[in-house]
Amino acid sequence: MKITIPGAEAIECEGGGSLKEALLAADKQLLKSHVGATLDGERIDFHQNLAADAVVELIRWDAEEAGWIYRHSMSHVMAQAVRRLFPDAKLAIGPAIQNGFYYDFDVEAPFTTEDLSAIEKEMKRVVKQNLRFERQEISRDEARALFSDDPYKLEILEELEEGENLSLYRDGDFADLCRGPHMLSTGQVKHYKLLSVAGAYWRGDENLKMLQRIYGTAFPTREGLDGHLAMLEEARKRDHRRIGQELELFFFDEEVGPGLPLWQPKGTVLIEELEKLAKETERNAGYQQVRTPHICKDTMYLKSGHLPYYAEHMYPPMEMEGVKYYLKPMNCPHHHKIFGSVSRSYRDLPLRLSEYGTCYRYEQSGELFGLMRVRSMQMNDAHIYCTIDQFEEEFLAVCNMYSGYFKLFGIEKYVMRFSTHDQEGLGVKYVNEPDLWLKTEEMVRNALVSGGINFVEEAGEAAFYGPKIDVEVWSAIGREFSLATNQVDFVQPGRVGLKYVSAEGKEETPLCIHRAPLGTHERTIGFLIEHYAGAFPVWLAPVQAVVLPIAERHLEYAQKLRDRLKEVGVRVELADDNTLNYRIRQAQTQKVPYMLVLGDREVESSTVSIRLRTGENLDPMSADEVASMMVDTISSKMKC
RNA sequence: GCCCACGUAGCUCAGUCGGUAGAGCGCGUCCUUGGUAAGGACGAGGUCACCAGUUCAAGCCUGGUCAUCGGCUCCA
Numbered sequence: 001m002k003i004t005i006p007g008a009e010a011i012e013c014e015g016g017g018s019l020k021e022a023l024l025a026a027d028k029q030l031l032k033s034h035v036g037a038t039l040d041g042e043r044i045d046f047h048q049n050l051a052a053d054a055v056v057e058l059i060r061w062d063a064e065e066a067g068w069i070y071r072h073s074m075s076h077v078m079a080q081a082v083r084r085l086f087p088d089a090k091l092a093i094g095p096a097i098q099n100g101f102y103y104d105f106d107v108e109a110p111f112t113t114e115d116l117s118a119i120e121k122e123m124k125r126v127v128k129q130n131l132r133f134e135r136q137e138i139s140r141d142e143a144r145a146l147f148s149d150d151p152y153k154l155e156i157l158e159e160l161e162e163g164e165n166l167s168l169y170r171d172g173d174f175a176d177l178c179r180g181p182h183m184l185s186t187g188q189v190k191h192y193k194l195l196s197v198a199g200a201y202w203r204g205d206e207n208l209k210m211l212q213r214i215y216g217t218a219f220p221t222r223e224g225l226d227g228h229l230a231m232l233e234e235a236r237k238r239d240h241r242r243i244g245q246e247l248e249l250f251f252f253d254e255e256v257g258p259g260l261p262l263w264q265p266k267g268t269v270l271i272e273e274l275e276k277l278a279k280e281t282e283r284n285a286g287y288q289q290v291r292t293p294h295i296c297k298d299t300m301y302l303k304s305g306h307l308p309y310y311a312e313h314m315y316p317p318m319e320m321e322g323v324k325y326y327l328k329p330m331n332c333p334h335h336h337k338i339f340g341s342v343s344r345s346y347r348d349l350p351l352r353l354s355e356y357g358t359c360y361r362y363e364q365s366g367e368l369f370g371l372m373r374v375r376s377m378q379m380n381d382a383h384i385y386c387t388i389d390q391f392e393e394e395f396l397a398v399c400n401m402y403s404g405y406f407k408l409f410g411i412e413k414y415v416m417r418f419s420t421h422d423q424e425g426l427g428v429k430y431v432n433e434p435d436l437w438l439k440t441e442e443m444v445r446n447a448l449v450s451g452g453i454n455f456v457e458e459a460g461e462a463a464f465y466g467p468k469i470d471v472e473v474w475s476a477i478g479r480e481f482s483l484a485t486n487q488v489d490f491v492q493p494g495r496v497g498l499k500y501v502s503a504e505g506k507e508e509t510p511l512c513i514h515r516a517p518l519g520t521h522e523r524t525i526g527f528l529i530e531h532y533a534g535a536f537p538v539w540l541a542p543v544q545a546v547v548l549p550i551a552e553r554h555l556e557y558a559q560k561l562r563d564r565l566k567e568v569g570v571r572v573e574l575a576d577d578n579t580l581n582y583r584i585r586q587a588q589t590q591k592v593p594y595m596l597v598l599g600d601r602e603v604e605s606s607t608v609s610i611r612l613r614t615g616e617n618l619d620p621m622s623a624d625e626v627a628s629m630m631v632d633t634i635s636s637k638m639k640c
Numbered sequence: 641g642c643c644c645a646c647g648u649a650g651c652u653c654a655g656u657c658g659g660u661a662g663a664g665c666g667c668g669u670c671c672u673u674g675g676u677a678a679g680g681a682c683g684a685g686g687u688c689a690c691c692a693g694u695u696c697a698a699g700c701c702u703g704g705u706c707a708u709c710g711g712c713u714c715c716a
Contacts, residue, residue, distance in 0.1 A: 195710090199712065212644080213644095252708085363715075367641095368708090519716050523716060599675055
């Protein structure tokens with residue numbers, strides 16, 4: 001039998017042996033410098049038996065792939081430690097995940113923080129013992145006997161296909177039903193840290209038992225782990241909730257209610273600036289602004305389909321004089337009414353109606369998270385009514401709109417997620433129109449392909465009225481945000497009776513595109529806070545400049561400068577309390593882009609000294625020069 | 641909604657064994673008139689999230705409620 005390794009000599013060996021044996025015979029060094037291999041695109045470990053000639057690519061320690069094998073073994077080490085300390089713990093599953101691993105246990109009493117450190121210590125012992133991992137192929141009956149005390153393993157066993165190879169990994173006193181891959185021994189996995197305990201439903205199903213999940217992080221190298229831990233620390237600092245507090249942008253209040261943000265003056269500036277940006281962009285793209293009320297009668301939502309399919313996300317109705325009113329979860333029904341308010345012809349299409357209306361959704365209490373998931377939100381919303389022929393162009397124009405925004409914000413990494421329906425949800429999660437679903441999904445797919453847009457397709461995440469595109473972006477600290485959304489609606493226009501007269505004089509139902517390229521203002525600002533770490537580009541910065549007179553005798557000159565900047569529209573403050581050092585520190589921690597310092601020298605030469613928040617100093621300028629420089633920077637939306 | 645943890649001054653947090661509450665920042669007043677990341681002094685500020693219970697006595701122990709955190713799940 002022949003094993004081919006790209007970049008190395010082929011190995012001749014007897015059939016049926018493990019990769020480890022083959023490598024050992026050829027070159028021991030290969031085992032030391034690698035953690036596993038890929039075979040036909042799948043990760044395998046050295047324990048794997050090779051039946052026939054194979055081409056394997058070895059995975060080096062520093063390869064991205066290495067982490068997955070490493071972390072998988074790490075999760076076994078943790079489970080082993082848990083089993084030693086809590087012999088009654090029932091094992092569920094324990095996979096490797098991005099940057100870490102977890103294992104789910106069924107235990108009588110939930111783990112405490114002290115338990116975590118005890119487990120971490122025990123893991124150290126397991127590592128030190130350097131127990132060899134051994135792989136063993138077993139039959140179904142053997143597996144049943146071995147795991148007779150582990151109900152979750154038995155359940156997994158029953159669901160594995162007949163004829164599938166079952167394998168067992170053993171290291172010392174621990175054995176787990178597992179398909180691998182694994183490292184050679186527990187001594188190889190040293191760099192880890194347990195992070196948290198969390199409840200997790202068995203199979204993610206809230207009807208099933210809640211298990212205890214322990215999360216950990218692990219990296220093949222010390223540097224990798226340290227880097228990741230430093231990243232987590234940085235993430236803590238950039239957290240939008242923390243910065244929102246520090247910069248006085250927004251807050252939540254118990255008496256007002258969970259998920260209902262209150263925007264302070266400085267945070268409101270951010271919202272206003274975003275709105276200004278959106279209005280300008282949309283005016284240029286042929287949108288018209290509309291305004292509609294925050295509440296709506298139940299009859300409308302019955303017709304639109306919100307009540308049948310979306311009720312669990314809506315606040316319960318208020319009843320007045322026998323009529324039920326709901327807080328609006330979306331703007332669409334109101335916009336549909338505006339579409340239908342006059343007779344429309346094909347000449348009116350596409351008709352684009354936009355509104356930054358505040359919507360209310362009842363998100364489950366456990367879902368709330370800072371500005372990311374709130375219950376009152378301002379959507380960057382618009383509805384485009386068009387013909388089927390116009391669909392592709394309109395759809396792609398929306399995609400271009402958000403890539404324009406992404407460019408402005410310097411978002412480079414993003415993924416388009418194309419969410420389609422899944423068969424089982426028809427009539428429950430989604431309206432029951434199988435043919436229309438397929439047809440519309442095809443239309444979206446074609447538009448994406450013809451626009452040359454990269455996307456990933458995912459079944460089961462569509463809106464109730466149609467397929468959608470979400471754009472996922474990552475903030476500087478790696479948090480994932482679903483910002484833009486672009487959805488096709490083949491249902492509501494028909495349900496609420498929207499019509500236009502075609503060129504042939506026939507009544508037709510328009511198609512509707514729901515789109516929110518900036519998602520909700522709440523989430524977008526949450527993202528921008530983390531993206532910029534609170535140091536917003538000048539055009540967004542709540543305070544763009546602070547004037548700092550050195551002594552009281554410079555106050556008059558300072559006031560003049562402030563007034564000059566105010567005149568040209570700069571958000572400027574004057575700070576004349578306390579010492580200069582103190583005021584500079586204040587401006588610095590508030591991340592104000594420009595600090596304008598003036599004392600005797602500046603008064604005499606009619607100039608201003610400029611300190612940037614980066615610590616850098618610009619050459620002194622006259623008041624007019626400062627004003628025009630700032631106006632230019634702001635209008636061009638440059639960073640600083 | 642469910643599981644864990646947590647809730648003390650406007651903010652960040654100490655508070656030992658159950659004996660009735662502290663710091664720093666911020667805020668106010670005064671002194672200081674300063675040259676690029678905290679000048680100094682004094683002062684005000686608390687129903688220890690809320691409701692019950694145990695106890696001679698509860699910030700601390702027990703139960704419940706609410707909020708927040710990390711997850712499960714869902715979503716923009």
